[in-house]
Amino acid sequence: MAASPSTHAQLIQASWARCRDYGLDPGSAPDFDSLNASALRALLQRQQALLQMTRDEVMPQHASLLGNSSYLVMLSDAQGCLLDAWGTRRFIDPRQQHGFTAGAHWREQGVGTNAIGTALACGAAVHVGHDEHYLRQNRFMASAAAPLFDAQRQLVGVLDVSSDSYLPASQTLGLVRMMGQSLENRLILAQFGTLHRQLLFNTGPNNLDSSWAGLLVFDERGQVLAANHRADSLLGQNPLQRTLEHLFQTPLARLLAQPEARAFALQATGRNRFHCLWKAPLASKTGAWPATGGQTGDPRVDKALVQAGVLLEKDIPLLVQGETGVGKDVFVNALHRASSRAQGPLVAVNCAAIPAELVEAELFGYEKGAFTGAHHKGSAGMIRKADHGILFLDEIGDMPPPAQARLLRVLQARCIQPLGGGEPVAVDIRVVSASNRDLSTEVRAGRFRQDLYYRIAGLTLVLPPLRERSDRRALIEQVHAQYREPGQPHRLDSDVLELLLRHPWPGNLRQLSCVLQVALALAGARPVGLEHLPAAFLAEQLDVPPAGRPAMASDLASLLSSAQGNVSSVARSLGISRTTLYKRLRELGLDPNRIAG
Incomplete structure (x- = not known):
């Protein structure tokens, strides 16, 4: 929750007092205490899920709100260490450029009063104007930042919007709070939305699909398992572990009798009346598979889901086979959402869709200058992007023999060597492969390596056709x-x-x-x-x-x-x-x- 206008000055004054206690001189340069390369690489690997969600889902959704202003959006971890930044850097003081790159710390102890560090210190969204920065070198910008919380309401990072514009504080603060709420909603749904229903509610009927709606995730008894902070504000209380009947004075059966995704009114405890809608679990919207442990109505599918979920956790590779279109990719997505790696990446590689001459570069990455036409900065490769997550090799039967040999070495050593040299990089991955061919037949015909087949087929699951x-x-x-x-x-x-x-x-x-x-x-x-x-x-x-x-x-x-x-x-x-x-x-x-x- 952001600080109210009446307490904003007190927050800034308290931050300046802390800076004086830290022994900072307003005329000194900020100390960003940047991480070294190996520590940064390890941090980015641990935070890959948060980074990917911010970059691929939240930023595109809110890009239009940033307009053509000279904004820079920054994401830090819970210790104020910068993970990434998006936007323009034209307004940044040349002396400060290194502070706006990944690995730089924005704690008050080194950088003085600033939006990221002060939001961490006070645990709330905050705006820091140009002259409210404790260190003079930081007064070229104004910033707003909001702390980010996961489904357990643990602090996982801070989102910041910085600019040299003299825009109203409420505008920038409102934008960063909305982006932060959007990210919190996604973190909640990534963990709970697959198996459980959601209730969205707000003061008006036209903003139920916005990130600023209250969000409750509840089980079959109507007990609230997860809630965003907007729900707290609307209800005037923390709804966790309470029941919908207690919160809205409505029997659960009557609430669920309303058509799904259709707005209806609910009276909350007290005098507040909200517009609401409920949604089914995300897994039921796939049209094919529930999350692991769910029931589909087909005994063979249920058995495959349970077995796959158990073995995935034990790092036993899975091979999913079945006709084209049976939903192998959806099956793997359901496994990922229900696994202990749900917060990590799921990197899907369609081996049949990548040109044969580029398969190795796409999978294993390459150093800059490794071959003609390669990107000048090089590429990490799909396997490294799956670190701390799941690598899904779809249509693996179409992988060229040279790539099969390299993949076998990677799966044996759990270490990857980019094309063109460079240091080997350890990877922590779970591997799921899929094919619409019978790979054991492909092995006997000499079209697929036998040793790779035994490496990827710890358990072979055959998904039944729809008929x-x-x-x-x-x-x-x-x-x-x-x-x-x-x-x-x-x-x-x-x-x-x-x-x-x-x-x-x-x-x-x-x-x-x-x-x-x-x-x-x-x-x-x-x-x-x-x-x-x-x-x-x-x-x-x-x-x-x-x-x-x-x-x-x-x-x-x-x-x-x-x-x-x-x-x-x-x-x-x-x-x-x-x-x-x-x-x-x-x-x-x-x-x-x-x-x-």
Whole structure:
């Protein structure tokens, strides 16, 4: 929580008093006490998850708010050590440039009153104006900073926005608080959002999707497991370990009876009335897999999830096999979110998508000047980026033999040697590989190294195709709910659902997602009908022998009826010839003239 205007002056005065106690001279240069290269490298590896979340999710979301002003956004750890910075450096005093690079410390003891150090000292968001810096050399800028907290409300870092502009303190402070709240929300959801429902609430109905909404994550009993600080402010109390019934005077069943992601009103304990919406666990939105330990409805999938979760924690490599589109990548994402490395990176490498001549450079990294066309600064490589996290090697069967040999050495030694020389670097990774090929067959055919196969296949998990899964109905309903727009029917018509259940799904979950997205887009506000399903999908139905599938007759009859018996029109919609359609009609005993009549 930021300091109120009435106490801001007191915060600055208290900071200046501390600086005097530290023996700082206002005329002296700041001491940033920068880390050496090896200590910095270790720190950045430990903080990779926080860095990645800030860089890839929070910064793009708020870039428009920064506009074209000369801002610099800085992220530090909980000790005030700078991890990274984004923005312009044009306004920085040339004497201070080294203080704005990773490894520099911004503690009050060395840098005097400053936004990062003072936010750490007082545990609250704070704005430090130009002349409020204790050291004169820092008075070229004004800064605002907010402390960052994880799902356990432990301090994990500080976010700072600095500028040479004389903008209102409230504007910069509001921006950094919003960015900090956005990051806190993401840290909470990364840990709890996969398995548990969320309740978002705010004073108005139009800002429930903003980072400034209150966020509660709750279990099946309605007990609050995690909450952001905005929730504290709105409720006037810390909601952790309380129940939703206690906080909002509403039975849990009545709250969950509200349509998901649809705003409704709740009366909080006291006189406050909030606009709210609830969301299902993030894992249920994948349309394929819950987090490890969850139940999908298919015994084979449940067994694979449990086994994979146990062995991943014991550093036993996993090989996931299955047809194209069964959701191998989603499976691995669910494993990552439920693992002890959820806060670490998940680095996915599609071995089939990288040109053969670049696979080694992309995986293992390279020193500057290692080869023509390489980036002049070199590259760490995908394996090093996965340090303290999970490396997911998708379509590993397509990896060229030279890269297979190097990968084997890395997995044996857990140490990587970049192309072009340089010192070997130790890596701490868990390895999950995937392929739509049977790699044991590839080994026997001499197309995949046997020694690498045994290194990556500590346990081989075969994911069933969609047509064999016993939870097909639930999956279809989940994917429909995922892509359904507000205002569209909540349920699929029974004839469409039955058609989807019988389909062979050669493209598996990927095809199911595509078919339903197309159908929903074409249907608009109307229920999805047979006429909204893609022609290629319907043609696949005709390619399946009709024996044992008598309902196919009713499907074709519905299409013919909609087309007033126009066989040519139906054939075009199915992407087949009139001759093929007539042949199938005869097999099914259908007369288009009678149907039209």
